[in-house]
Structure formats: C-alpha cells, structure tokens
Amino acid sequence: MAGRIEDYALIGDMQTAALVCRDGTVDWLCLPRFDSHAIFAGLLGTEEHGFWRLGPAHAADAQPPTAARRTYRGDSLILESEWDTPRGTVRVTDFMPPRDGAPQLIRIVEGVTGRVPMRSALRMRFSYGRVVPWVHKHDGRTVAVAGPDSVWFDTTAETYGKSLTTYADFTVAPGDRIAFTISWQPSHREPPGLPEPEQSLEATEEFWREWVEHCTYHGPYREAVIRSLITLKALTYAPTGGIVAAPTTSLPEDIGGVRNWDYRYTWLRDAAITLSSLLRTGYREEARAWREWLLRAVAGDPENLQIMYGIAGERELGEAELDWLPGYEKSAPVRVGNGAAHQLQLDVYGEVTEALHLAHMTGLARNDYASLLQLKLIRYLEDHWDEPDEGIWEVRGPRRHFVHSKVMAWVAVDRTIKLIESGDADGPLERWRELRDDIHRDVCEKGYDKERNTFTQSYGSKELDASLLLIPQMGFLPPDDKRVIGTIEAIQRELSTPDGFILRYPTEGDRKGVDGLPGDEGAFLACSFWMADDLAMIGRVDEARKLFEKLLSLRNDLGLLAEEWDPTRKRQVGNFPQAFSHVPLIDTALRLTASGAYGG
Numbered sequence: 133m134a135g136r137i138e139d140y141a142l143i144g145d146m147q148t149a150a151l152v153c154r155d156g157t158v159d160w161l162c163l164p165r166f167d168s169h170a171i172f173a174g175l176l177g178t179e180e181h182g183f184w185r186l187g188p189a190h191a192a193d194a195q196p197p198t199a200a201r202r203t204y205r206g207d208s209l210i211l212e213s214e215w216d217t218p219r220g221t222v223r224v225t226d227f228m229p230p231r232d233g234a235p236q237l238i239r240i241v242e243g244v245t246g247r248v249p250m251r252s253a254l255r256m257r258f259s260y261g262r263v264v265p266w267v268h269k270h271d272g273r274t275v276a277v278a279g280p281d282s283v284w285f286d287t288t289a290e291t292y293g294k295s296l297t298t299y300a301d302f303t304v305a306p307g308d309r310i311a312f313t314i315s316w317q318p319s320h321r322e323p324p325g326l327p328e329p330e331q332s333l334e335a336t337e338e339f340w341r342e343w344v345e346h347c348t349y350h351g352p353y354r355e356a357v358i359r360s361l362i363t364l365k366a367l368t369y370a371p372t373g374g375i376v377a378a379p380t381t382s383l384p385e386d387i388g389g390v391r392n393w394d395y396r397y398t399w400l401r402d403a404a405i406t407l408s409s410l411l412r413t414g415y416r417e418e419a420r421a422w423r424e425w426l427l428r429a430v431a432g433d434p435e436n437l438q439i440m441y442g443i444a445g446e447r448e449l450g451e452a453e454l455d456w457l458p459g460y461e462k463s464a465p466v467r468v469g470n471g472a473a474h475q476l477q478l479d480v481y482g483e484v485t486e487a488l489h490l491a492h493m494t495g496l497a498r499n500d501y502a503s504l505l506q507l508k509l510i511r512y513l514e515d516h517w518d519e520p521d522e523g524i525w526e527v528r529g530p531r532r533h534f535v536h537s538k539v540m541a542w543v544a545v546d547r548t549i550k551l552i553e554s555g556d557a558d559g560p561l562e563r564w565r566e567l568r569d570d571i572h573r574d575v576c577e578k579g580y581d582k583e584r585n586t587f588t589q590s591y592g593s594k595e596l597d598a599s600l601l602l603i604p605q606m607g608f609l610p611p612d613d614k615r616v617i618g619t620i621e622a623i624q625r626e627l628s629t630p631d632g633f634i635l636r637y638p639t640e641g642d643r644k645g646v647d648g649l650p651g652d653e654g655a656f657l658a659c660s661f662w663m664a665d666d667l668a669m670i671g672r673v674d675e676a677r678k679l680f681e682k683l684l685s686l687r688n689d690l691g692l693l694a695e696e697w698d699p700t701r702k703r704q705v706g707n708f709p710q711a712f713s714h715v716p717l718i719d720t721a722l723r724l725t726a727s728g729a730y731g732g
Contacts, residue, residue, distance in 0.1 A: 134159050134175045134460060137383060138688035138704045141202065141211045142363065143237070145228035146370035149379035150237055151175060151708070152211060152226050155196040156187030163283070163316040164235050166369060166376045166443060167396040171283060171316075173261040176382055176466050177457045181261025186224055186239050186312065188217050189249040189301065199224075204690060207358050208340035209366055210333070211690075220246015222304055229332040230339050231370070234284075234315040234324035238332055241312070243304035252291075252300040252312055256283055260454050260468070264296060270323065274298060282319040286327050287312040348414035349718075351725035356684055359691035360714035361413060364406055367711050372428075373421030374398040374443035375406050378695070378707035384463035385653040385696055385706045392463055394470050395707040397449055399440045400426070400480045401524065402711050404487035409718040411494050419491055426484065427501050435512045437484070439477045439526075440470065449473040475522040476531070479599075481509050482540025486606070489547035492556065503557045510548045510564065517541040517571055523590075524599050525636055533591035535579035536599035542571040543606050572608070576615075585618030589637055596626050597637045598659035601666050611669040620666050627659075629699040632679060634659040654696035654705045657683065661716035668723050680720050693717070 140151040140159070148168065150161040159175040162168040174183040188197055199213035210227040221244040228237050241250055258265055258278040265276035265283070274285040285291075289300040289310050302310060311329035343365065349357050367376050381394035403422060410418045429445035430437055438447060451471035459466050488506055492498070523534035545568045551557045552564075578591040589597035600619050604611040611617075627635045633655035660683055667676035686697050686704070693713040695706025 136703055137460075137694050137706075137708050138692075140175075140688075140692075140708065141204075141213075141226075141690050142366060142379070142692060142709055143209055143211055143226050143228050144366040144379065145231045145235060146366060146368055147231050148228075148235060149366060150226075150228065151380070152213075154198040154202065154213070155185065156199065156213060156215075156224055157183050157185040157196065158226075158237070159183055160380060161237065162379075162396070163281070166379055169259045169281075170261070171256050171258055171281075173257065173457060175380070176454075176460050177261055179255060180257070181457060182257035183253075183255055184237075184239075184314070185251070185253045186241065187213075187250070188215050188222060189251040202689065204359075204362075205337065206341070207344040207362065208337055209362060210336060210340070214244065215248075217246075217248055220244065220248045220305075222248040222250065225333065227333065227336050229336045234317050236313055236315045236327055236332070238327065238329050239312045240329055240333065241302075241304055241308075241310045243306045243308040245306060247303050247305045249301070249303050252287070252289070252298075254285060254298040254314075255296065256298075256314075260457060260466075262454075262456055267293065267296075267298065273323065275323070277319050280319055282317050284315045284317065284324055285313070286315070346414050349722065349725075351721065353684075353721035353725065356687070356691060357413070357718050357721050360717050361410070361415070363692065363709050363714050364410065364711055365415075365418070367406075367709075368418060368421075369398075369443040372444045373418070373423075373425035374429075374441070374445070375403040375422060375711065376443060377402045377712060378710045380707045381468055382463070382466040383460055383694065383705070383707045386463070387461050387698065387701065387705060388463055390463075390465065391653055392459065392465065392467055393472075393707070394451070394468050395710070396443075397440045397470060397473075398425070398429075398443055400437070401439065401477075401483045402715075404483040405715045406711050407487045408490055409715045411490055411496075412722060413718065416494070416496060419494075419496055423488070423491055423496070423499065423502060427499070427505060430505065435508060437480060437509065437512075438473055439475055439480050440473050447473075472522070472526040472528075475526055476519070477523060477526065478513070478517060478519070478521045478537040479524050479534075479540035481513055482543035482606075485509060485544040485547045489550065492551065492554075498556065503551065506548050506551060507557060507559055510545055510559070513541050513544055514564075514567060517567075518574070525597075532589075532593070533578070534597070534599075535575060535587050535590060536597065536602065538571060538575045538579065539603055539606060539608050542568060542575070542608060545571065546607070575608075580615060584622060585615065586622035587615065587619045595638055596623055598623060598627055598634050598656065598662065599636075601634075601659065601662040604669050605662070605665060611666070616666075617670055620663070620670065623663070629655050631655075631697075631699050632682065633657075633697055633699060634663050654698040656696050657686070657693055657710070657713040658716045660697075661713075661720045664720045665716070665723055668720075668727055673724070673727055676720075677724055680724060683717070 172182040265278035313327040378395035382392035385391040451469040453465040520531035694704035694708040
C-alpha cells in the first residue's frame, strides 16, 4: 500500500525524479527521463510493481517503521531521514546527483547512536511494473536487464536474492557509512563507471548551494519561496529547458475515481507561468533555456500551437491505459500519455505571449525569432479568438466560449501591441488595437452577468470559474472595477470549501458536468492562491495574508504541494509535486511582501 501523497519526498537530477516515502521506500522512479517507463511503480500498484525500501529491519508481518524526522539538507534536494529505534538512531541520506553520465540514485546509511539492524529490499520491475528483469552478477556488480534498459546496483554491503528481490541485511554503529547506488545505462553499452557516493554528495550539495544564491527574494516567506523554486528547478529537464507539470502520472484528483492524468510533459501554460516566477526571482538562465525550448518546439508550425509537448519538444503524446496497474488507492485507470495534447485552448496564446513579454521587459537578451513567433501567434488569434475551445481546464465535454480563454486572447494582443510600441517589432498597430478593443467589448458584453455582478465561466452560462480571478492580475480590468470585486465575492460565495479554499468550477458528482467527467475533485490550490492575490489587490490584505498562510499550512513537512486539497479527507490529491501549485505560491508571496501584508 503506497503512502499518502503528502508522505512523499522529491529527489531528482533535473532529468528525472524519485518519490521517497516516510518509511524509506522509493515507490516511483522513471529512468532515464521524467517520461520514461517506471522501474519502481509501487506508487500506482503494489510492491509487485517495483520498490526500493531502505530502513531499520522489521518483522515480516509488521509495517515498516516510519522516520521520526526528515528534512532537506539546507536549501537543497538532498533528503535526510532519521529513525529512532530501541537499538539506536540511524540516518539515511537520499539524493540524485545532477547528471554527468549515467543517472544515479544514491542512498547513504549512517549510524548515529547505538547499533541498528538495517535492511535494503530492492525489487526492480521495468515497463511500469510489468516486466521482471534478468538480475545477475557482472564483475562483482549486480545488474538488472530487460530489453533496452539495464540498472546497475552497487554497494559494499553483502547482498542476496530471494523471491525476485535483492536484499542486504547489515548493522550500523556510530560513524558507519554504507552507500547504495543504482545507475541506469542502455543495456547494449558498457557498464557505467563505479559510483563515488561521498564525492557525489559533496558536489550535489555545492550545486544547490550555488543555485539558491541567485535568488533575489529575501522577504518574510523566503523559506517557502526557496523550497518552491528548488521544486520548480527539479521539474526542469536540463538538456532542453522543458518544464514538466509534475513528475508523476495518475495520482488521482478524486480518490477512487477516474480523474487520473499523466503530467510528465511540458504544458505551455504551466511552463510559461513557471518562467514568470523564475524571472521575478532572479533566474534568467532558466528563462532563456525555456524560451529556446519553446522556439524549437513550435518551429515550423507556430499557428498550430499545441497546449503541451514532450520535454524535448515531441508532439505526439498518445494516451494509453495500463490495465495491469490497479492505480493509487484503486484510482483507475492509470494513464500514460495525454490525449488533451491536441485540444484547442486559446488561453495558451496569452500565457506564452505574457511570458515572452516579461522576458523582454526584464532584459533577457533579444531573440528575433521570439518576436516573430509572437507576431505569428497574434495573426492566428485574429482569425480564431472568437471560436469556442476546451479552455484552461481541458474539458472533455463540448467546446464553449470560455471567458478566461477570451481574456487571455486579449492579453496576447495587448502584450504584442506593447512590443510593437517599444520599437522591437513591426506590425499593424492600429488594426491590432481595434482587435484588442473588440475582444474586450465582447467579453464584457457576453461573459458578464449584470444581475449577479459577476463574470461567468462561459458565454451564456450561470456557472462560475476560478480562472476569472486572473482578470485583474492580467490587467484586463483594474482591481477596483465593481465587476472585478463582484466576481471575487461571487467566487468566494459559490466556489469556496468550508475551509475557505477555492474549487475550479462546480462538479456534478456521479453525473458528467461541464468537464465531461463523473466524480468530484478537491480544492484547486492554484485557484486558492489566486484568490489570495486578488484579495490583496482589492485592499483586503489581512484576509489575503490569512488565506495565504492557511495555504502554506497545507504543504507537507518538506514544503511540497500536490495539485489539489481534498477538504473532506483533509489530504493532498493529484499529481505531486505540482508546478502549478508552487508557482502561484511564489507569486502570492511576492505580492504580499510588496504590500507589507505579512505578520511578524
């Protein structure tokens, strides 16, 4: 049985990531990339689908003990977990060194007090738990091979095989340090070099120390901001600059339900807002790398912009179901790939243009093709902005005229007009000013309910949608406009949970609602941060601060957030950790700091 979502820690090397549970079990790891097949898929199934547990020995019929304490070492992605046992205290340090050669997951066991019996149990299962590899010895090293993949297991501890699992039983005393490493390598190549765990640990710590030093935010929420920035960096695929929405697939938005999606790809929306946060906290190199990724991904056909791509810019992300995996807490189906890749989501044009605009405004070196791309996107919007689409939430029901999509189309035109006015691009200025006015007028006439004084989810509908909270943040209307204030207050009334967190939109329980899916979902954390932002913008700063700090309290003990919060079960749900939660955390912290709306 996998742990609760918030029981997991993230470690990674900016090319893939692993999730480590409180009991010392690695239940999720894809190699060699975020979107590769998992060799540990116990998170979405059982131990039969792959895991690696390292912790104090326990009786076969007992639950593995959970760590009494765990933390990241300083501002890094190095996880330290400590167990207090009747025989003493032991520490396990888990990390993945930034890659220079074969990807590695390194675990170092250190005796703290007493003499503690330990056990490592390693069960590798390739292809998301379906394939049992051939495990054998090669020059004294243990290697698991299946098809194109090989995983090499190195340790100074004595190992043995039993029940298709590799074990090591040993005891540690104060000062003892015993390392375990797995390294991935294509099976047709020579074995990877022998790992150097202690040197790798030192280099990994230095990497993160130097990276964090570039952060320009020094406000009262620095701890939360730094942890979120590190998480966003961990979700960046270093070779290309692409940013995954999350390192997992099919962690459910509705426990036991069907709202299970693969997030190991680069959504233009998520990546664009991530870029925004990185730029505003001093990380220009990541912004430059993302811009280069974007230009490669859309090259040749920018008018047919996809909402998401593979981490190297791949366009085909066909969706499939893995029927041999029962799903996290029986939340089936387990999906890989994502069929939403070819949806029409007009808001993406706005998010991408806003990101390019911010890069330009913050002095990122000019790229002529980026400006050309921006102009091409607006020429596409000229002909298509007034069409219905699937919207920001990727509905699998009928297309609608979503208000947020129209607002973001306005943003795209507005930012491009500013680019032309700055003298850095040429375009039909007057024509696009008229287009900007036309979109604005259309939204205010067709997307606004005068009787209730609120914008609505789509033209002609009565439903609300939390994406409407972005209207003042995008500059579509000023915060003091009565329609903005009315929308904020309506969303508070109609989309708030009893805890004060915000739902994306109404769901219909067992009936299919606007999104075309049965079941409900939790409070969407990004929307709750947007509400805190809006409250600060309209002068309700104390209320904004209280909501923000309430949201911070939902983070797990390591400062990580999934996509949603289940207000009934009081637990995190959805893929984890989620970029789309950590980005607005950073944004709200910056806004509250600028307004002086913080305690202490």
